[in-house]
Amino acid sequence: MEIALNQLVPIPLRDKILQQQSDVWNSNITFRPGRFIKIKAPSGTGKTTLIHYLYNIRYDYTGSVSFNGKPWPQYSSEELAELRQQKISVVFQDLRLFDQLTARENIELKRVMLPKPYHPAEKIQEMAEQLRVTHVLQQSARTLSYGERQRIAIIRALMQPFEWLMMDEPFSHLDDANASRAAELIAAECTARNAGFILTDLDDDQRFNYHDHYHL
Amino acid sequence: MQQFFALLKKIIRTGIGRVRFLMAGIGLGVAMLLILIAAQVNTNFNELLHGSANASETIDYLVINKKITNETSGNESANAFSDSEIQELSKQPFIDSFSYITSNQFKVMAEIPAFGIQSMLFFESMPNDYVDVKTENWNWKEGQGELPIIVPNSFLDLYNFVFAIGQGSPQVSQETIMAAAAIKITIYNDITGESFTGKIAGFSDRITTILVPQSFMNWANKKYGGQATKKPSRVIVKTKDPSNPQLVQFLKEHKYSTNEEKLRFSRYRGIVDIITSAVSFFGLILLLFALLVFSMFIQLVVESCKYEIQLLITLGAAPRQLQRYLMKQFVPMYFIIGGACFLLVSALQWWASVQLAKQQMFVSPYPGVMTVVSTVLILLLVYIVNAWNVRKYINQH
Known part of the structure; x- marks a missing residue:
């Protein structure tokens, strides 16, 4: 599954973007399957916007984003749902957990969304142990710290089958040790699926063996 | 899930x-x-x-005639059915079949010597299918001196419970009348006449009239009646459902009248x-x-x-x-x-x-x-x- 960007320009950032050099905006690039891709950019240059475009929840752009050769607007809502259940997973910067559910339920929701779950239920426990959040699994998502929520959101994203994982500053609230553990888990899960990921961040890092680097 | x-x-x-x-x-x-x-x-x-x-009976018979109003009284042709009216009636979906009721176009005089009654009379006839009295005697051939007639039940009741009591005459049963009473019937026109012995063949509840066999009516009308055949003024219809609101509506619209009792449902x-x-x-x-x-x-x-x-x-x-x-x-x-x-x-x-x-x-x-x-x-x-x-x-x- 390829993701192709064709002259993609966000309408709100248009003037700013046309003035400066970017690897991504207003150019033609293709993200090849199975690649670990890092997109580095300072604040306010549209990292979150790009992730939202790639995940097709924002549409205020010119140019096109094609998934598997087909531009996003041509997908029906049922087709989108199928892609989001089986081909693309995401970790939002603002995490987007359900406050009315416990941490475990938030993860479970994504696991059982597919009639035949990708991972068994025990996998939640296993990953939670790996990321040191076992103790908060039974707590309401509302009561968790930002770092804990971030790790729950990562586990949730890893519950489903995918070919691409989109991550928007996924380690922003984790200390180095926790971030490394999370990166290790993500890399293992991606490798197991032959999947690639697109990760945005502010700085350079060595947490993954990135195949491609882009500057936004 | x-x-x-x-x-x-x-x-x-x-x-x-x-x-x-x-x-x-x-x-x-x-x-x-x-x-x-x-x-x-x-x-x-x-x-x-x-x-x-x-249902005691799945088919019902209705005798239909026009309502005589002050405007039409005395106007015989207005009170008879025209050809187009007959056609319209026969086309209605709620009517299974219908027939004219033929009335006499000659004069009739009847006399029952046993009861001391003598009266001008009238006859009507309709096809045998529509007659509710089923009896072997119900036929007449030219040359036959005995004439079967059917009278309404209500006539006998009137005689037994009203007339006989008032006159001091004996009350009689249906059987007695059918076996005994011989009615001298004379039919005639202005020129000539002929006499028959009337025999009551049965009593009818279906129609309030005096019935003679259709064959007799045809023969007598031809022999003693006028030249012009008169239009029928009463028809009998066969219907599965006399309470059908469409039927009632039809009768009302055309100012036809019939036995209201049957329509009460x-x-x-x-x-x-x-x-x-x-x-x-x-x-x-x-x-x-x-x-x-x-x-x-x-x-x-x-x-x-x-x-x-x-x-x-x-x-x-x-x-x-x-x-x-x-x-x-x-x-x-x-x-x-x-x-x-x-x-x-x-x-x-x-x-x-x-x-x-x-x-x-x-x-x-x-x-x-x-x-x-x-x-x-x-x-x-x-x-x-x-x-x-x-x-x-x-x-x-």
Whole structure:
């Protein structure tokens, strides 16, 4: 599954973007399957916007984003749902957990969304142990710290089958040790699926063996 | 899917506005009851009217003539049926068959010496199929001196209970008259005449007239009648259902009159028709309101969980999954209500059949086809309207 960007320009950032050099905006690039891709950019240059475009929840752009050769607007809502259940997973910067559910339920929701779950239920426990959040699994998502929520959101994203994982500053609230553990888990899960990921961040890092680097 | 729905239950709170939902449910129940009862009453009434267990006779005969008003009195041709009127009458769907009633175009004098009665008389005749007295004597051939006649039952009653008592004459039975009474009948015109011995062949309840065989009437009219054949002024019709409101309406419109007694069911039926349609109309209105409230309830639920539904869809929940979940929250109640209403009407029907049977009226103890069909149709309608609403509001996000 390829993701192709064709002259993609966000309408709100248009003037700013046309003035400066970017690897991504207003150019033609293709993200090849199975690649670990890092997109580095300072604040306010549209990292979150790009992730939202790639995940097709924002549409205020010119140019096109094609998934598997087909531009996003041509997908029906049922087709989108199928892609989001089986081909693309995401970790939002603002995490987007359900406050009315416990941490475990938030993860479970994504696991059982597919009639035949990708991972068994025990996998939640296993990953939670790996990321040191076992103790908060039974707590309401509302009561968790930002770092804990971030790790729950990562586990949730890893519950489903995918070919691409989109991550928007996924380690922003984790200390180095926790971030490394999370990166290790993500890399293992991606490798197991032959999947690639697109990760945005502010700085350079060595947490993954990135195949491609882009500057936004 | 079970586990997913269990989690959805915590996210999409259908508890909001639950009271309103229950009220709409009650409304749906009442509406369904009204419609089902109307359908069932209609079925029962039809069964009472046409069912073989209730009817003594499935075919009824009506003698129809024009109403004589002040304008038409004395105008013989206005009171007779014209060809086009006869044609129109014969084309009506509620009339199985019909025949003219032929009247005499000669003069008749009758005399019963045994009772000391002498009177001018009249005859009418109609085809044998329409005569309710079935007897071998009912025929006449040219040259036959004995003439069978059929008189209405009411004539004998008038004689026995009114005339005989007043005159001090003996009261007689049907058998006595049929065996004994010989009536001297003379038919004549201005020029010539002929006498016959009248024999009463039977008594009729169907038509208030004095009947002679059609063959005699044809022969006598030809021999003693005038040149011009007169138009018929009375016809007899065969109908399966004299209470058919269409028939009654037709007679009324054309100012025809007939035996009102036979039409009396029509009035009851008219009333029942009005009541059942009023009840079903009210039921339909109520159903409409129930559907409206359901739609508003679905909108309320979806609106109140707007953020959650958006996030679920963002995370990959299929709109179809959410629709199925929402339908699962609402639909069981509709089917429970529908089932309960149907059972209640079935129980009522069973009870009514027992009560009516005590009065020799027989209706099926089971609900009619109309009732079953109505139940299915209403539930189908509710389901479709709900599915449509759920789809509409989910797809807005």
